[in-house]
Amino acid sequence: MTAVAIVGAGLAGLVAAHDLAADHATIVIDRLPATGGVLGYEHRLVRAHQDRCRDAGVDFLLGTTALRWELPRLLVAGPRGIEWLGADWLLYAGGVRPAVQAEVGLLGPRLAGVLPAPVAIHLAEAGVRLGARICIVGSGDWAERSAEVLGARGSELIGISTDGAHPGFAGAHWVGWRATAVAGTGRVSSLTVSRDGIDCQIPCDCVVLAGDVRPLRNVDGAIVDGPRVAFAQAAADRVTTQEVTRVALEAAAMIRRSNGSTTQ
Amino acid sequence: MTSHSDSEAFDVVVVGAGVLGTAIAARLSSSTARVCVVEAADDVAEGASKGNAGITSSYYAAPGTLEADLIAGTFRRWEEVCARLDVPFRRIGAVMAAISSEEADVLPSQLAEALACGVRAEIVSGDEARRLEPLLSADCQQALVLPDEGIIDPMRLCIGFAELAARNGVTFRFNAPVVAVERHGGRAAAICTPDTRIETRFVVNAAGLFADLVAQLAGGESYRMWPRKGQYWLLDRDWGSRLQRIVFGAPLADTKGIHVVPTTNGSALLGPSAEDGIRRQDKATDAQTLAFVASRAARLVPSVPLDRPIKAFAALRPASEQKVRVEVDSVVPNLLHAVNRSTGVSASLATADRVAALLADAGLEFRVRPEALDSIPPVRRLLLDPEPESLTRVDARYSQVVCACEQVTAAEIAAALSSALPARSIDGVRKRTRATGGRCQGSVCLAGVTFMCSMAQMIPPGEVVTTAGAPLGLP
Numbered sequence: 001m002t003a004v005a006i007v008g009a010g011l012a013g014l015v016a017a018h019d020l021a022a023d024h025a026t027i028v029i030d031r032l033p034a035t036g037g038v039l040g041y042e043h044r045l046v047r048a049h050q051d052r053c054r055d056a057g058v059d060f061l062l063g064t065t066a067l068r069w070e071l072p073r074l075l076v077a078g079p080r081g082i083e084w085l086g087a088d089w090l091l092y093a094g095g096v097r098p099a100v101q102a103e104v105g106l107l108g109p110r111l112a113g114v115l116p117a118p119v120a121i122h123l124a125e126a127g128v129r130l131g132a133r134i135c136i137v138g139s140g141d142w143a144e145r146s147a148e149v150l151g152a153r154g155s156e157l158i159g160i161s162t163d164g165a166h167p168g169f170a171g172a173h174w175v176g177w178r179a180t181a182v183a184g185t186g187r188v189s190s191l192t193v194s195r196d197g198i199d200c201q202i203p204c205d206c207v208v209l210a211g212d213v214r215p216l217r218n219v220d221g222a223i224v225d226g227p228r229v230a231f232a233q234a235a236a237d238r239v240t241t242q243e244v245t246r247v248a249l250e251a252a253a254m255i256r257r258s259n260g261s262t263t264q
Numbered sequence: 265m266t267s268h269s270d271s272e273a274f275d276v277v278v279v280g281a282g283v284l285g286t287a288i289a290a291r292l293s294s295s296t297a298r299v300c301v302v303e304a305a306d307d308v309a310e311g312a313s314k315g316n317a318g319i320t321s322s323y324y325a326a327p328g329t330l331e332a333d334l335i336a337g338t339f340r341r342w343e344e345v346c347a348r349l350d351v352p353f354r355r356i357g358a359v360m361a362a363i364s365s366e367e368a369d370v371l372p373s374q375l376a377e378a379l380a381c382g383v384r385a386e387i388v389s390g391d392e393a394r395r396l397e398p399l400l401s402a403d404c405q406q407a408l409v410l411p412d413e414g415i416i417d418p419m420r421l422c423i424g425f426a427e428l429a430a431r432n433g434v435t436f437r438f439n440a441p442v443v444a445v446e447r448h449g450g451r452a453a454a455i456c457t458p459d460t461r462i463e464t465r466f467v468v469n470a471a472g473l474f475a476d477l478v479a480q481l482a483g484g485e486s487y488r489m490w491p492r493k494g495q496y497w498l499l500d501r502d503w504g505s506r507l508q509r510i511v512f513g514a515p516l517a518d519t520k521g522i523h524v525v526p527t528t529n530g531s532a533l534l535g536p537s538a539e540d541g542i543r544r545q546d547k548a549t550d551a552q553t554l555a556f557v558a559s560r561a562a563r564l565v566p567s568v569p570l571d572r573p574i575k576a577f578a579a580l581r582p583a584s585e586q587k588v589r590v591e592v593d594s595v596v597p598n599l600l601h602a603v604n605r606s607t608g609v610s611a612s613l614a615t616a617d618r619v620a621a622l623l624a625d626a627g628l629e630f631r632v633r634p635e636a637l638d639s640i641p642p643v644r645r646l647l648l649d650p651e652p653e654s655l656t657r658v659d660a661r662y663s664q665v666v667c668a669c670e671q672v673t674a675a676e677i678a679a680a681l682s683s684a685l686p687a688r689s690i691d692g693v694r695k696r697t698r699a700t701g702g703r704c705q706g707s708v709c710l711a712g713v714t715f716m717c718s719m720a721q722m723i724p725p726g727e728v729v730t731t732a733g734a735p736l737g738l739p
Contacts, residue, residue, distance in 0.1 A: 031665075031668065031708075065665035065668055067646070067652075067665065067668075067671050068671075075652060077646070077652075077662070077663045077664070077665050077673070078663060079663065080663075081653070081656040081663050082646070082652045082653050082655055082656055082662060082663055083653060084653070097704055097707045097708070098707065100574070100575065100703075100704065100705040100707070101575060101576075101705065102497075102498075102573040102574060102575045102576045102705075103572065103573065105551075107548065107549045107550055107551055107554075107576075108548045108549060109546075109547040109548045109549070109578065109732075110547070110575075110577055110731050110732070111731070111732065111734070112729075112730040112731060112732060112734030112735065112736065113734070115710070116704070116705060116706060116707035116710070117707075118707050118708065118711075119706060119707060119710040119711050122711035123711050123714065123725060123726075123736065123737070126711070126715070126725055127724075127725070127726075128714075128724075128725050128726035128736060128737040129726060129737050129738045130726075130736070130737055130738070131738060132738060181548075183548070185545060185732075186732040186733055186734035187732075187734040205738065216704060216707070216708070217703070218668040218669045218702070218703070218704065218708070220501070220502065220671075223500065223501075223502035223703075224502060
């Protein structure tokens, strides 16, 4: 039986795993020790899909980071140690992340206080006060989640959104403006936003990068593409569970099609 | 401010913990000399030594110059030194590519200089150059091949020097800018920082971009340093690891040109620009220069993936009228200068030897201590280890990957936080391990690294220092 290693136990990974399980040896690997990804372990769809996967004989290797894809094997590190797993296919369902400073095109020096949204959320939840006046760049899920967590800690929030969509949180908003540069000494002290050749400087002490999502890729040998790699990542902000499911089934179908053409 | 109880005494105070300051400290650490390094920043390699292309040049300057001598006295020694100091190094060689006929015209004079410096070099056809570096542009007409050039991790080099020095008993004082120099009888007698007064017999000024200010405080000769900004792009390992050689642009009027440089961890650097300025803190990038760097790099290697950069950054080289200054001050006889604009890494080993000799000539008596260490214990790294499966037998924490992009484990970060000269900031962890430095720029691991720093230093996470000495959170 063809072996498929699925990286990511969020909704996409679980949907793909269940779809492939009937005629493939399927294992789902996730960095975190629980299934669910961004939806979380408790989500109704996550619970349902995980149960279906168990019934269909899918293996799980949780708390385990996939490192390197060298067809036909995948290097992983987890509670069992560091090991090579045999696999004929890698299905990568690693979710998305906001664009980094260079991808956004945010110029200026490297400064404290300029943080990717997942980090800002994590630290704020751990009790770190990240800023008194925080610019949140982006208008999608990451921006909204950042606003929820950071706003709850009493920081003043300012939203910057390129695409004209209104960030769904209270605060001053620069809709239709692009964040173009940061300035400061040591710590960020202002964010420059631009529109139609006009620049404005917004004083702030923290900038959260929460927009322009990209697929999160970190398995060597499967960064852009790779031999026998299928990606199930809906790289868009505010993506629906239907869309995630569609992308996952498409990736699974690609593996099935390719097996059909190579083995029969 | 300073009381006598805060006073210390050393034979040599080295000002600056960049590549030259740490190389000198490591060199002297095997001797009976009592050495202290004072550094304004909170870590080693916080100036030009962290913001450079990571090239060990085999030749750079005109034959017969001090700079050429120092490079010649250094470049053959890297394999041996890097093995002892746990520093990533590979002698992959370089091709200096001529795309235009104007650039091709420059190659013969470059060849003559390289040969005069005792370096292996030859001019080859475009086809031969593309055999050596398949990603090179189809438009490359000719190239100068320099097989002795290498790539090094310049931050790990400073860390290696400093770790060896610290293990051999050298004292390091961080967050210790020199604010005054006490003088007696025309000599520099004590270095004052905000917290301490350090009596010393000799002062080695390795303060890089700030060397002129230290010289001035010590009453030494007057010279001027200014920042020469270099802007770079960092590109991902999945592309960078396909590069086989360093690709140099042919030299323009004032600089060696824009290069495409593989790094020791597989990523690639494009740069640097060369912009003379006056503000010594100005490390801002700008769109126009970054676009220039990108276009010059793409001219050499068309497949550079400019649509997915990891980061863009600027660094400041310590420029001066005199490119390299390794000498005793002409006014203050116990003050030595060790400053280098562009080739600090490439000249570091011979510079340290020369400083030791100058100190001996100037009357510092020191003997080699046979019991001194000459190496530091290596830390195995998951990303580059040939037998990754065996790592968890050394330390179970190797199975815990904290930074997924750069594949840095809890074992490696713990080692960085507990060495003789431990990381004391997120940037300090990044310099020692690469954690947070990969394609997601810490999106996944920065919080985890923060918590590890917090635990190691026993401070709240919000007080953990990130880059440039500023804490992550507000008080």
